[in-house]
Amino acid sequence: MTQVPASDLTLPDGVRVVPGRDGLTAVQVDVASCFGELYLHGAHLTSWRPLGSEVLWMSGAAVFAPGRAIRGGVPICFPWFADGPDGTSTPAHGFVRTTEWGLVDATTDGRWVELHLALTDTEQTRALWPHSFAADYRVRMGEDELALLLTVTNTGDAPFTFEEALHTYFTVSDIRSVQVRGLEGSSYLDMVPGADRGPHVQQGPISFTAELDRTYQATGATAVIRDRDRSVTVARTGSSSAIVWNPWVDKSAAMADFGDDEWTGMVCVETANAKADAVTLAPGAAHTMTAHVSV
Ligand code: TA6
Numbered sequence: 372m373t374q375v376p377a378s379d380l381t382l383p384d385g386v387r388v389v390p391g392r393d394g395l396t397a398v399q400v401d402v403a404s405c406f407g408e409l410y411l412h413g414a415h416l417t418s419w420r421p422l423g424s425e426v427l428w429m430s431g432a433a434v435f436a437p438g439r440a441i442r443g444g445v446p447i448c449f450p451w452f453a454d455g456p457d458g459t460s461t462p463a464h465g466f467v468r469t470t471e472w473g474l475v476d477a478t479t480d481g482r483w484v485e486l487h488l489a490l491t492d493t494e495q496t497r498a499l500w501p502h503s504f505a506a507d508y509r510v511r512m513g514e515d516e517l518a519l520l521l522t523v524t525n526t527g528d529a530p531f532t533f534e535e536a537l538h539t540y541f542t543v544s545d546i547r548s549v550q551v552r553g554l555e556g557s558s559y560l561d562m563v564p565g566a567d568r569g570p571h572v573q574q575g576p577i578s579f580t581a582e583l584d585r586t587y588q589a590t591g592a593t594a595v596i597r598d599r600d601r602s603v604t605v606a607r608t609g610s611s612s613a614i615v616w617n618p619w620v621d622k623s624a625a626m627a628d629f630g631d632d633e634w635t636g637m638v639c640v641e642t643a644n645a646k647a648d649a650v651t652l653a654p655g656a657a658h659t660m661t662a663h664v665s666v
Contacts, residue, residue, distance in 0.1 A: 377411065377474040386477045386484060392435035398474060400484045404514035407484070410441065414472035414488040414508045417444035419517045419664075426517070426603060426666055428542040428637040432628045440468045442628040443637075445519065447508065448536035450500050452614075452645035453562075456534070464538065466499050467506060483513030491526070503527035517664040519642070525652035532651040536614060536643035537662045539605070543598045545635050546617050550597045551577040554613060557590040560646065579638070582619035588612055588647050594640050601666070605640050609660040611648035614641035 377388045377396060384402075391397030391410055397417075400407035406420040412435070419426050429443030440446055448464035462469065467490055475487040490506045497503075503526040511518040519537050543549045554577065558570045562584040573587070576597075589611055596603040607613065616639040618626070623634040642662035644650050650658050 380474060380476060382477045383479040383484065386479070386486075388474070395435050398477070398486055400477075400486070400512060402479070402484055404482060405484075405512050407486075407510070407512045409486055409488075409510060410435070411471050411474060411488070412437070413441065413468040413470065414447055414490070414510075415441050415444055415468065416510055416519070417441060419512050421512075421514050421517075421666060424666070425542055426664065428540040430629050430633055432630050432633075434628045438469050439628075440464070442626070443540045445540070446538040447521065448534070448538050448643070449506065449521075449523070450502070450504070450531075450533035450535070452534040452536050452643060456532075456646065456649060462499075464536070465534075466496055468538075470496070472506075472508065483511050483516075485509055485511040502529075502531040504531070504533075515665055517662075519662045519664075520659060521661075522657055522659040523650075523652065524657040525654050528654050530651055530653050532649050534643070534645045534649045535660060536612075536641045536645060537660070538614070538639060538641045538643075539662065539664070541596055541603055541638050541640060542636060543596065543638050544601075546579045546638055547635065548599060549579060549638055551594055551615055551638070551640060552597060553592050553594040554587050554590065554615070557587045557592060557613075559585040559587045562586055577615055579617050579619075582617065582622055584614075584616045584618075586612060586614050586643075586645055588645075596638060596640060604663075604665045605642065606663040606665070607642045607661065608663075609658060610642045610644055610662070612643040612645040614639065614643055614645065616641070 408418040433442040507522040509520040
């Protein structure tokens, strides 16, 4: 897929390529139904504001720099999650969230706007992960739904296995009064350092009283973030894993790009295929994972 420089594209009304934070290029969507902002760096969605109300969470300490992941919004984790299946993969969460993606085009049907981005393997990526791939990402934003569609194609001549996640940070009023419902009965791994890894079975709604870092496996269940009088729904297709995370006090303090007191205002509910749910693609095959966020 040939890509022209983003600045040469003909874009729909309300869609602009603009200088973003600290020299990184951003695509801004400002239409009647919503505002949105996505950085070409990592194809990283940093804002979705349907009817003026921000749904995504961004750290006030986020760093916008080459080689660094932006803290908040929707980082894309690929071709591994965290430190990978054998626990030795770096950089954490793979390399596409710190790589510049190409803007293929932007389209609209008058109600929603879709941004289409693409990334293929390079000498640099093959040095980290010796496979040929094409990643295609579509971000469709409107008044009441944000759809994120990530398609991975094996463009090489041998099968490969990968993990992936749309590591979505949601803004909440106070995590201590939030529940995440819908994953009851699902099996999960407890990834909090020092915890009994499990697997465990989710008993009842998820509530937060300490650091929580759970990788739910073999479930496509829809999750609902209940935040006082507000609900955010995360429906998934092509995803067998969900990750729910809040760093709480100590881990927040340990992250330089995460404000010490910011942990109360966010929760991650991530659409993924991780650990036992990793995906294997034959040469020429493709796999699409989709998150549908509605408020
Ligand atoms: O999604 C949960 C998690 O794997 C946590 O363990 C924590 O490390 C978080 O991702 C953020 O990772 P990052 O590399 O972005 O700091």
